[in-house]
Amino acid sequence: MRMPYNRRKFIKGMAVAAAGIPFSGALAAGAGSMEKSRYPISFFTKPLDTYELEFMSESLAMAGVDGFDLTVRPRGRVIPERVQDDLPRVIETGRKHGLSTEMMVTAITDAEDAFSKKILTTAAQFGVKHYRLGYYDYDFATGIPKSLEQIKRKLSALAAINGEAGIQGGYQNHSGIRVGAAMWDVWELINAKPVCIISSQFDIRHAVTEASASWVIALQLLHKHIGSLAIKDFVWKVENGKARVVSTPLGEGIVDFDRFFGMVKDLKIAAPITLHAEYPLLTRDEENLSLLEQQKILVAKLKKDVDFISTYLEKYQLV
Numbered sequence: 001m002r003m004p005y006n007r008r009k010f011i012k013g014m015a016v017a018a019a020g021i022p023f024s025g026a027l028a029a030g031a032g033s034m035e036k037s038r039y040p041i042s043f044f045t046k047p048l049d050t051y052e053l054e055f056m057s058e059s060l061a062m063a064g065v066d067g068f069d070l071t072v073r074p075r076g077r078v079i080p081e082r083v084q085d086d087l088p089r090v091i092e093t094g095r096k097h098g099l100s101t102e103m104m105v106t107a108i109t110d111a112e113d114a115f116s117k118k119i120l121t122t123a124a125q126f127g128v129k130h131y132r133l134g135y136y137d138y139d140f141a142t143g144i145p146k147s148l149e150q151i152k153r154k155l156s157a158l159a160a161i162n163g164e165a166g167i168q169g170g171y172q173n174h175s176g177i178r179v180g181a182a183m184w185d186v187w188e189l190i191n192a193k194p195v196c197i198i199s200s201q202f203d204i205r206h207a208v209t210e211a212s213a214s215w216v217i218a219l220q221l222l223h224k225h226i227g228s229l230a231i232k233d234f235v236w237k238v239e240n241g242k243a244r245v246v247s248t249p250l251g252e253g254i255v256d257f258d259r260f261f262g263m264v265k266d267l268k269i270a271a272p273i274t275l276h277a278e279y280p281l282l283t284r285d286e287e288n289l290s291l292l293e294q295q296k297i298l299v300a301k302l303k304k305d306v307d308f309i310s311t312y313l314e315k316y317q318l319v
Contacts, residue, residue: 037066038270038318039229039270039271039272039313039318039319040067040100040102040272040273041064041065041066041067041272041273041274041275041306042068042100042102042272042273042274042275043060043063043067043068043069043274043275043277043302044071044230044274044275044276044277045068045069045071046071046076046105047278048298049076049077053077053090053093054093057093057094057096057097057099058097058295059295059298059299059302060097060099060302061097061098061099062295062299063299063303063306064303064306064307064310065099065275065302065306066099067094067099067100067101067102067103068094068099068100068101068104069103069104069105069132070090070101070104070105070128071104072104072106072119072123073105073107073134076105080114080118080119081115083118083123087122087123088126101127101128102127102128102129102130102272103130103131103132103228104123104128104130104131105131105132106133106134107134108120108131108134108158109133109135110157110158111154111160112157116158116161117161120162121161123165123167124165124167129167130167130168130169130170131167131168131169132169132228133158133169133171135172135178135179135180136154136178137178137179138177138178138179148188151189155189155190155193158198159194159197159198162197163194163197167197168195168196168197168198168199168227169197169198169227170201170228171189171190171198171199171200171201172206173200173201173202173203173207173210173218174206175206175209181206181210182210183215183218183222186200186222187200187221187222190225195224195225199227199228200222200226200227201227201228201229201230201274202222202226202228202230202271203232204230204231204255205230205233205234205253205255207219208234209234209245216259216263219260220263223263223267223269227271228271228272228273228274229264229269229272229273229274230273231273232255232275232276232277233247233251233252233253233255233257234246234253234254234255235248235252235253235254236254247279248279249277249279249304249305250309257312258312261312261313261316261318262316264316265316265317273309275302275306277301281297281302282294282297282298
């Protein structure tokens with residue numbers, strides 16, 4: 001359980017300990033001082049959603065991200081039932097710290113669901129440009145081809161809402177047995193739709209997990225349909241004869257980022273980046289530290305990932 005957040009008390013503590021926080025200067029400057037990039041880096045907020053909003057905003061500003069990739073879904077930072085009240089408040093809080101809210105993560109898969117249209121129209125009204133859809137499952141009784149046809153119809157209905165609202169949906173390729181793990185399915189679902197309303201959120205970690213070498217073919221296939229890039233890293237760990245994925249900070253895993261960013265440049269892909277921190281940001285013992293001490297650890301780890309991405313963007317002249 002997170003400790004209660006008292007902003008006045010917290011800021012006073014920060015002032016006392018500022019000399020011990022290597023990134024405290026970033027808080028004053030904020031991400032808003034950065035020049036507009038073709039590859040703004042938003043942070044997928046899930047790992048920080050249990051913190052108070054001010055704490056999350058301050059921490060991300062200190063880490064140097066450009067904005068939120070905000071969870072707007074059941075059990076997210078903003079829940080669907082309260083989107084009209086809470087989303088503007090979160091966006092305004094982020095803005096105070098120089099953070100944009102141009103991306104969000106939803107569970108939306110069907111235009112007929114109770115909150116789909118309300119979420120999308122409200123988000124677009126307040127400047128959200130891109131949202132990640134929820135996931136689809138295959139109906140194995142019906143068969144894979146018919147499953148894809150059914151999903152196409154659902155995407156067409158969502159595309160109509162997206163076009164009317166002025167927002168882009170993105171479907172993430174996610175490893176496993178859901179639709180999109182085989183990235184050719186993503187292309188099959190979206191290739192006939194304008195990228196400005198339905199796109200691919202190309203996740204390099206999940207692409208490598210599912211297709212160790214042939215992810216490069218999937219990237220070639222999808223590159224004209226990419227609306228966002230999800231960045232994270234991992235290693236394989238074998239236990240009792242079974243392999244499992246272990247998430248790592250960027251650069252500590254097996255994703256070939258040189259090849260990836262080189263292809264992004266060669267294929268002329270220009271899309272916002274969502275940074276995912278799926279490795280543990282705090283140990284169990286660190287979770288019992290003061291908020292100030294927790295923030296120092298969180299900011300250091302997230303800033304390292306942000307700097308990693310920025311280095312590759314500069315290396316491949318993508319800034």
